[in-house]
Amino acid sequence: MFEKMQRAFWKALTPDMVVDEPKQAVQPVAGLAEDVVAALGGVDNLKSQQPVALSRVRVQLRDVAQVNRQALKMAGVPGVMLLDDGVVHLITGLQP
Template structure:
């Protein structure tokens, strides 16, 4: 019983780390400001985006080379973490 509760808790906190759940593709621009989308290479460069935590957004890009880190910084994204296969985590911080 405790194990099921613990697993449900971790699924709620980190939905993209649980292998048995299918990942839903979210509309590319929902929740992202236009200047952030532009810095990521435009709407056509986004495959999907998903909030991972209160301070992070996971974005899958078609072409990582089109992303402009300096423009992301100017847009208010304090940190960018590059992962494999065109996945980028935008460290957004707690935004009011």
């Protein structure tokens, strides 16, 4: 509470010197890292997700066209299977 008041005080005195609170572009989803969620098109693009094996996560998306395979690879997801009806299987290997 005190920290918020202190920030507001300094922001009022020097509006261009104090940076606003950083806004988190992607909210974490249970079981999926933020960068993976971002590569899938964000939280709003996710309908559901569930682990189906030690090495796979089944995700249902609203719009499959928003999937960024390169970003998924960089996030540590070595394989992606696009199925019908917006279903995507993320092949994660044995990583937790």
